[in-house]
Amino acid sequence: MGSDSKVLINPAGTEKIYERLQFSQAVRAQNMVWVSGQVGIDETGKAAESIEAQARAAFSNLSHVLEEAGTGLEDIVELVTYHTSMKGIGKFLKVKAEFIPSDFPAWTAVGVTELVMPELLCEIRATAVIGGGRPQA
Secondary structure: OOOOOEEEEOOOOOHHHHHHHOOOOEEEEOOEEEEEEEEOEOOOOOEOOOHHHHHHHHHHHHHHHHHHOOOOHHHEEEEEEEEOOHHHHHHHHHHHHHHOOOOOOEEEEEEOOOOOOOOOOEEEEEEEEOOOOOOOO
């Protein structure tokens, strides 16, 4: 990949999303990765029922997209989450801690009236710097 190349990241199984909804799961340019909003649905397209289950699935999806881009959760520098109810933020935080237990990125939580599917409770968007989360020598 050239230093100025833009690479679209669409892991296997997300091709229909790319074609139908016209967006990439992530875009990588140099050592930066911008990940589109990840939600709590499984490979069948069904949303989990609880905020914990949706958050866990969304973080798993986020991790998968980052791995496809050549990085991981440890390299996230900014996290933006969208919530249809802020009442579940404590439960969301517990799940977030399972995936990002330390070296926390910048984070903004936004309350919204709805997401792309009515059954969705949260969505997670991230920006990562490849190699940014590795300990400094």
